[in-house]
Amino acid sequence: MIEKIIIEKTYSAIEELFGQKPDIKHIQIQKTKKDFEGDFTLVVFPFLKLSKKSPEQTADLIGKYLETNLKEIESYNVIKGFLNLLISKNFWLEFFVENYKNSENFGFEKLDDSKPYVIEFSSPNTNKPLHLGHIRNNLIGYSVSKILQANGKNVVNVNLVNDRGIHICKSMLAWQKWGDEKTPETLGLKGDKFVGDFYVRFDKENKEEVKRLMNEGYSEDESNLKSPLIIEAQKMLKKWEKNDTEIRQLWERLNDWVYAGFDKTYKRLGIEFNKIYFESETYLLGKEIVEKGLKDGVLFKKDDGSVWADLTSDGLDEKLLLRSDGTSVYMTQDLGTAKLRHDEYLPEKLIYVVGNEQNYHFNVLELILKKLGYNWADCIKHLSYGMVELPHGKMKSREGTVVDADDLMEEMFITARETTKSLGKIDGFSETEANNLFETIGMGALKYFILKVDPKKNMTFNPVESIDFTGNTGPFIQYTSARIKSVLRKASEMNFYPEFSINSDINLLKKEKDVIKLLFEYPLIIKQAGENLSPAMIANYAYDLVKEYNQFYQEVPILKDENKISVEFRLALSEFVSNIIKSSMELLGILVPDRM
């Protein structure tokens, strides 16, 4: 790495020039800002105490030293305390030659032998279809998984499906009562939608019961408890827990419908898992851990028999782990599944992609595991992402403002179709090709719109803006790639092919160098995105690269140049860029078309 070389040389420069050893942390090399001449910049302010000279003199001395002692440095200039270093043309060309032929894999690490990274995302309930919030979760999880793989990690994608509990019983009961033996097939509905409708039906009917009870003089709380529908659902849950055959069959039937529906949504989103956990299989886990903790005196029991963890010494509250009737709560299950996953995979990291409303939950989870003596709890990482809000506020099912995942994807497809058609871009496409293109563009727009935002931040989803296809959008990036492909096609018709060797004497234009410099950064971006678990860093990089390339494309003729070496070099540069666009988009789960 050139930065490292400059840092090392700067160290010896200061040592030799000023007779003192600098703190290595003070030697910072950064990209030179656009308005100044140079490639890298050294900030010399921290060395003034050592040099006992003015910033300009200090920078000048170091600059001279680097210029004579580093062959990569062509020249330098000093502005105030900033030493701008110009890297030689040959350095950039060598970098280019060494990497462009294998640019499909440029920046990707080979699979290392570290322990696996287990990443959980999606985690749906089976009583409701997936919505916009799930889309963000899925896209982030899947992309982070890809990014970690690009960093050479062995990654396992897991999903934990909440397939049991009172909410599923509500849907089951509603279907029993009002379903008339209808099925998704008979109604031509997607299974998750079908079951979700019965959940809504239950809610509606139950509200009326509650209203009736309140009219009879009961308080709201009492009415909620006394509602016959609720009582019946609770009975059903108890039967389920006792393995009642009839209830279990009904449960399986409804859940299978839901899974068939989810599968379609996942498939269209392009999401895959290596392993799916079902809560019905894991919800009893954790009890043993808690009972052991109780025995060891880490946890305590209250008079009513409930079991708690005391976290007050850590600035948190007491946390319930077993109810007074001995049943477990969400936290208990999570303790169990965490241990299960740890035992199964012995992971380096256990990543949970879960919304920031559960920050507290994960703090507590980690703390309790540590209290129980599981030191591996350190490997737990809550990848906390922000809520998706609509321009008018958050999504509320009561107000019917929930954005359904399938509807949204379909809208993106339709918008992509209309826009593409109106631009006249599908001449010569078969119907299948055209539909594939609309899907690629629509999904590209949606995914990019969501992933370009820093995961930890709340974001606003404006349906109008998100389907914009110009500016900082997925389609713009896809378009640039298609443009390059078009040039490459045209080139081969003219018998020009991407080619460059270091022997070629070439005058490297500013725009060409700017593009190469961005390509040069890609491996570092992948690394940082991996460290920060941030698809947004990849998205923003891809945009910067594409923006830069388009300026090059606009200013510099590729095929029209008279110099064959220049033509071949620019083709090679373009091909390199298109490969990086493709690979960075792949890290976001976005495809790039050959033509659009």
Place this chain on the structure above:
RNA sequence: GGUUCCGUAGCUCAGCUGGAUAGAGCAACAGCCUUCUAAGCUGUGGGUCGCAGGUUCGAAUCCUGCCGGAAUCGCCA
């Protein structure tokens, strides 16, 4: 009330592990297609980086306080 997170252009977002004159896109306005795809490129206007202190040669970035917003603190998941 306690804890955590957020506040950057009219809007959506970068920049935040301290460095130069705070950047993009959208929206508005003005240009560029007889030349490799105009889903593009160029230009103009638009900012007390919530407010006030502090640390520092240097703060949008770090610390403290305040203001505004969100989440959370369930024998829900």
